[in-house]
Amino acid sequence: MIEATELTKRYGGRTAVDRLTFTVHPGRVTGFLGPNGAGKSTTLRMILGLDAPTAGTVTVAGTPFADRPRGLRHVGALLDAQDVHGGRTARAHLAALARGNRIPLARVDRVLAEVGLATVARRRIGGYSLGMKQRLGIAGALLGDPPVLVFDEPLNGLDPEGVRWLRGLLRRLAGEGRTVFFSSHMMGELAHTADQVVVIGQGRLIADQPLTEFAARDGAAAGVTVRAADPAALAAVLRAAGAELRPDGEGAVLVTGLTADRIGELAHRHGLVLHQLADRGPSLEAAFMELTADRHHRAGAVR
Numbered sequence: 001m002i003e004a005t006e007l008t009k010r011y012g013g014r015t016a017v018d019r020l021t022f023t024v025h026p027g028r029v030t031g032f033l034g035p036n037g038a039g040k041s042t043t044l045r046m047i048l049g050l051d052a053p054t055a056g057t058v059t060v061a062g063t064p065f066a067d068r069p070r071g072l073r074h075v076g077a078l079l080d081a082q083d084v085h086g087g088r089t090a091r092a093h094l095a096a097l098a099r100g101n102r103i104p105l106a107r108v109d110r111v112l113a114e115v116g117l118a119t120v121a122r123r124r125i126g127g128y129s130l131g132m133k134q135r136l137g138i139a140g141a142l143l144g145d146p147p148v149l150v151f152d153e154p155l156n157g158l159d160p161e162g163v164r165w166l167r168g169l170l171r172r173l174a175g176e177g178r179t180v181f182f183s184s185h186m187m188g189e190l191a192h193t194a195d196q197v198v199v200i201g202q203g204r205l206i207a208d209q210p211l212t213e214f215a216a217r218d219g220a221a222a223g224v225t226v227r228a229a230d231p232a233a234l235a236a237v238l239r240a241a242g243a244e245l246r247p248d249g250e251g252a253v254l255v256t257g258l259t260a261d262r263i264g265e266l267a268h269r270h271g272l273v274l275h276q277l278a279d280r281g282p283s284l285e286a287a288f289m290e291l292t293a294d295r296h297h298r299a300g301a302v303r
Contacts (some may be wrong), residue, residue: 001026001179002047002148006056009042009203016042018203019056024181024196026147029174031194031211032183033288039203040183041079044152047181048077060148072101076141077150081133081157086126090117090136093125094143103144111139116165130157138166149173151182155189167193187288191215199288215287224260227252227276234272241266252276 002024009017017039024030034040045051047058049066058064060075068074084093094108112121115135120128125136134157141149155163163186170193174180184190190197190211197214199207207214225248228234235245238255241262248254255263260279267274 001062002058002060002150002181003062004043004047004056004058007043007046007053007058008055009039009046009051010054016203017046017053017200020200020203020205021056022198022205022208024179024198026179027174027177028195029170029180029182029193030196030198031190032181032198032200033190034183034200034206038200040200041152042203043200044077044079044150044183047150048075048079050079070101070144072097072103072140072144072146074144074146075148075150076144076146078134078137078141078154079150079152081130081137084125084133084136086124088125089122090125090128090139091121093136094139097140097143101144107143107145111142114142115139131159131162134158135162138169146178148179149181151180153184154182155184155186163189223254223256223280224258224263225252225276225278225280226255226263226274228267229273229275233270234267234274237266237270237272238263254280 004020004022007017007020008015020039020043032040032043042051046053047060047065049064060068065071065075088096090112091108094112095105097103098105098108109118109121112118115138117132117135117139120132125133128136134154138151138154141151154166158166167189170180170182174195194211197207197209197211198205199214226234226238227250231251231253235253238245238258241258243255243257243263245253245255258266260277264274264277266272
């Protein structure tokens with residue numbers, strides 16, 4: 001479990017994290033969301049003892065992480081996949097981490113196989129792609145078989161197969177009762193992976209709740225996805241009936257203000273052919289944009 005209480009970090013006159021209180025529970029995947037500059041990376045660094053809080057506390061299983069010897073046995077973390085010596089091989093890199101944390105070297109080969117790097121383990125890391133470096137960073141996080149895992153943007157650089165693999169890995173780790181906390185700007189993937197979300201803006205807590213509840217709150221109303229043979233004609237008809245429309249990709253629009261049944265009736269009445277008409281549930285991205293935009297607006301008003 002990770003517990004932050006009134007966690008605050010100031011750099012001179014700038015407050016990066018402001019009285020942040022949240023709990024990350026074991027047995028679930030918790031996503032960490034916030035606009036660029038919201039304080040996510042600073043918060044993760046304080047969890048790992050890399051930055052000292054100005055005020056407040058953050059503990060892992062009741063103890064500050066910096067007070068734990070052999071840290072990789074307690075918390076596995078990936079903050080920056082590029083922050084690794086390019087002249088070393090992957091196996092040498094992990095072996096050094098293992099020796100420093102008194103982890104059996106047999107564990108090195110096990111995690112390299114788990115992340116799909118066994119066949120390139122003796123290649124120098126400088127020749128790795130970003131996706132391969134991400135996998136290596138994840139291997140390092142898994143090395144000590146820790147009960148708590150922290151990842152900062154672990155999806156960056158992964159191809160679609162890699163994204164699916166990581167999604168399954170995070171779900172499996174949480175299913176084993178571990179605490180899994182990861183930040184991501186890829187809303188679609190986070191929506192498929194996380195059970196809980198912690199959302200911050202301007203360094204302050206906006207939400208800490210189950211993902212389904214967060215996606216359904218405030219302005220993130222459900223809509224209807226529609227694709228028509230004559231999009232312009234349909235748009236005119238729906239707007240005349242009081243609907244709001246916005247592009248929804250590949251020629252479709254997301255319609256709010258009208259039910260799917262009503263849209264179908266209007267299309268039939270006006271002789272318009274529909275290729276798609278589907279209800280869509282509340283959107284994680286819509287909820288995120290609504291709440292973070294509101295926080296930025298109110299912060300600006302205070303100034």
